[in-house]
Amino acid sequence: MSGIVGVLSKKDCKDDLFYATDYHTHLGTSYGGISISDGKKIDKKIHNMGRAQFKSRFSEDIDYINMQGNAGIGVISDRDTQPLIMRLKFGEYAICGAGYINNQNRLAKALIVEGVVFSEMPNGRVNQIELVAKLINRGNTIVDGIEYMHTQIDGSMSLLLLGKEGIYAARDKYGRTPLALAKKNGAYIVASETCAYKNLGFKTIRFLGPGEIIQLHENKVTQVKKPGTIMQLCTFLFVYTGFPASEYEGKNVEAFREDSGRIIARKDTVKVDFVAGVADSGTAYAHGYSHESGIPVKIPLLKYTPGWARSYVPPSQKVRDLIALMKQITADVLIREQRMVITEDSIVRGTQLKNYLLVKLWNAGAKEVHVRPACPALMFPCKFLFSTRRFDELFARRILKQMHGKHIQNVEPYLDHGSAQYKKMIRVMEKDLNVTSLKYQQLEDMSAATELGVDNLCTYCWTGKEVKSS
Template identity: 30%
Template sequence: MLSELKGLNEECGVFAIWGHEKANELTYYGLHALQHRGQEGAGIITSDGESLHLHKGMGLVNDVFEKGQINSLTGESALGHVRYATQGGGGYENVQPLLFRSQSSSMALAHNGNLVNAFALKSQLEAQGSILQTTSDTEVIAHLIKRSGHLHLEEAIKQALGMIKGAYAFALLTEKQLYVAQDPRGLRPLSLGRLNGAYVVASETCAFDLIGATYEREVQPGELLIIDENGLKSTTFSSPMRRTLCSMEYVYFSRPDSDINGKNVHASRKVMGKQLAKESFVEADVVTGVPDSSISAAIGFSEEAGIPYELGLIKNRYVGRTFIQPSQELREQGVKMKLSPVRGIVEGKRVVMVDDSIVRGTTSRRIVRLLKEAGATEVHVRIASPPIVNPCYYGIDTSTKAELIASNYDTQEMREQIGADSLAFLTVEGLENSIVTEPSKEEGICHACFTGQYPTEIYPDTVIPAYKD
């Protein structure tokens, strides 16, 4: 929750289903389960075997779809998407799925992530005569597929995916087939499930739970799935690489009831909190978490430290997601609207405030002030992730280094800026040990925003200009 107030925002959520008579309704509910991953736009496209039917719009899923619109999306297969704009910015034209029609067949694309070489590829495509209709990097994939020269779509997709670099959980729907792919490093989560014979794909397993689907497995890095009337076919478009799943999926982005790479998010966050207590114990009377993503870590901290956990901060459920406000002034006002301290819990107490991350520091400063104004005698801030010192190029809307407080100040200076009595972060080693059961050459996490060790090469001339610092 805190992150949505301070500029750390999700990229997108992808949901697809093949072979169910209520594909439209199930996709609608699947997108509801993924709504936390994007609130700026939503779309669903269905296939009846002969034609593709699309409806999309700006806003939340409830705002975009009405009953009549859902009923008009006929067919037994569907692809849905919720979007938060990073690469390409906002606007209706960038809301996914993107639909491309041709004389032979049509295709719809949706993806979660970011292509680090999209800018270079766009320049190349434009030089070859392509006219891009959006500013989204998703459109680049469609042009690469159509320009590949392959008659078979599977081979065209493989060639296109071989040209792009970065993070992507990708789905493509035609009249006859559904294609699903995961980038060679597995940076973004993507799972496969089943529902009464139908195949379901989603960015998070919480979408399976909502519609009653059964989790089957993760889509593997470099894997391409082809689903049609003959069933499911698995192939690869890239040689195996060490998986480096985005650590922030566990820290903040994913819902606590989701399982990622075989690990429950809530359980992982509790372990982070326990590890944080081991590394940075402090004498206090009460532990509280910043709703909602920090609650699990706060409970873990409380259990390990032997300090009671209490609901010291209340979230107003009826205020919109304030990160979409453009000015810092409105972000600060958003904190006041979103959170209220519970005076009866914190007054006269030494409080440990557990949060998932600090980006600019403005929100942390305001929350510390709220707690002290409510009578807390001390506020000790504990962060269940390492300091964010580098921007992310893979689909998370982190700021440039100039705006990242941890890039410009040490821990003591940050403590003074936010007004806390003490401040400590989880170590990189503690984070990795909390997420990866058995670290190996085959499995790991991406912690580039903490360490600057990016799992893919980042070339200055291909990085999206908006991310340069």
């Protein structure tokens, strides 16, 4: 996915914007961009982050160093170059966003037929932010245009628009990606992640509602569109994607993961010597499991973080595999002849867990390895964020294809953890992964740990069910 930040200040906003944007680096590894306005002109700078970190790219850039202004937006992008500066009929705006548009090709083709020109076409595909700008430009006002855009796209999109008059912040129609509003003396900030501004002195005021639009201008905040009534926050933000220090709708990510670990332990019966979390996102689940069960936590796989990014984020499987191989190093003496529970945030593709992490544990002499993912088996590619796109990318779907000889359409029996089909699938998974046992967290337990209610969560990747307004 991506992370976006907007800052409006009585003084130069650049430092707050720089650090707040950098605190979203866990959400993407492709591009980092910043745009700043002094009320007269809008400047921007974009860097490729494939080979260097956001901070180093921008701190050495003389063009960025010379930028100044009291309003700005920043983005860490997982796919498109952004922000883009677009000349709309309402004026000039820098635009950035977080989300994914499934029908982007169809929308772009329809606009091209009408004579609309696209300048940003990397690898022959449209830049989603340019597409969004073209759709917004069809409205009678900026707000009307954003609403129109939300009615046209199949997917999700939260946006920031920086103009000479200030910043518009618009949350996705169903709130799938978060936007939090915060304040400190003389400045406002709106951001995807609350962790982005805690060290900068901002205090959260509230979270924007689904489809809500606000304007930051003249050192005040004005609501220009009220929120809708249907919330579908991405649950995977809690499970894996979000940073532990962040909150979504008031629920802290680390607290969710510890609570989930407690629930997993309460429903587990295995006899083991210790519990361990795989990677940073699995650690809190292990602590929760340990607190509930009394089983000690150990760290048999140690992550070498200085030179390696998150292995889930890069779009290339080759890069993901390389990171998985190189980043985790075994402490063999802790593993040899030991029975262990491994808490894992999820099993998405399954390749890293199977081909690298579990192999390392067995090679170090593990006696038993019991894997406990903190969410159900992922059955459907995500429609709303730039993530998995095909059935073949999902471990559970590959297992079902192995069982049936093809991808099946009706997976309902495999979503019921009490069914014979589900139990058979788990046995095949255990054999494929080469683990002593595998037990997924159930949907209702995962949802309960968020304390938000399942009706307010997007669970499409597990159930294939999508909630829409009538």
